[in-house]
């Protein structure tokens with residue numbers, strides 16, 4: 001399967017996602033709804049995306065955006081799968097059963113953004129000490145020990 | 154070291170003990186300063202400079218400063234690299250494991266003040282002197298091996314001046330210019346020689 005066939009197949013499977021799908025220079029972007037995330041991830045793995053390179057998140061104010069970077073070695077295509085969750089209910093399905101590599105990545109995102117992953121086998125903080133409170137990569141994180149950069153720098 | 158410290162305290166009280174004490178101080182200071190077993194706590198990029206220093210090009214063995222990987226064998230701790238809040242208790246524990254007398258060199262801006270992580274960082278300790286007492290502050294991001302060499306030599310001067318009797322401490326004059334010393338260029342312009 002090459003990139004064009006991949007696009008056809010994805011469009012056939014997800015007609016309503018077809019518009020948001022773009023494949024340029026071996027790099028595809030797919031925007032998924034949070035409730036479809038797990039099913040979609042399993043499909044993508046079947047299509048040949050056998051490697052989860054990275055998982056991170058962004059804070060957009062009232063929403064968080066999860067970014068999964070997938071790689072297919074066979075098709076030589078990378079894909080960004082993006083998924084938005086509401087800040088008030090930051091929960092998505094865990095993808096550990098699809099790509100085991102997601103385990104520590106999800107722990108890291110949980111640690112720094114406070115997004116919960118349903119079905120994760122061991123959702124603990126990964127980088128910060130266990131007794132830390134708060135999730136420091138959220139834009140509204142407050143900590144009295146932080147020294148803010150003054151304006152003149 | 155407890156025996157030596159008691160000896161120092163009791164020698165001071167004896168008549169004529171001061172002479173013996175000074176001689177003993179000189180000997181202790183000389184022998185301690187010539188053999189600094191360093192414990193490298195390399196946590197970030199500064200550790201690369203430390204490693205470069207200890208290899209053959211800069212050859213720190215000639216100062217008698219030999220790195221060992223166990224704090225219980227060492228008397229100088231070189232903290233080279235960023236110390237995060239998660240690492241802070243580890244640093245404290247390693248310091249406590251070192252036998253007395255012990256000294257600490259804070260190598261690099263991160264350990265001096267937090268360095269480039271001073272502002273807006275949620276995770277970095279702003280200077281290891283929040284955790285352990287520091288003898289030599291070595292600025293630089295990272296400091297060059299020559300700067301580290303200077304730090305070792307200054308520490309050596311400090312160790313030499315250290316007395317085994319608690320009340321017999323002598324102050325150490327730093328060889329670094331003070332804040333009110335004219336800078337090199339200005340001094341040359343006025344007096345023709347380095348101030």
Ligand code: SF4
Pocket residue numbers: 197198199200233234235260261262263264268269293294295296
């Ligand atoms: S002072 Fe600079 S070189 Fe040294 S650990 Fe910090 S950031 Fe790295």
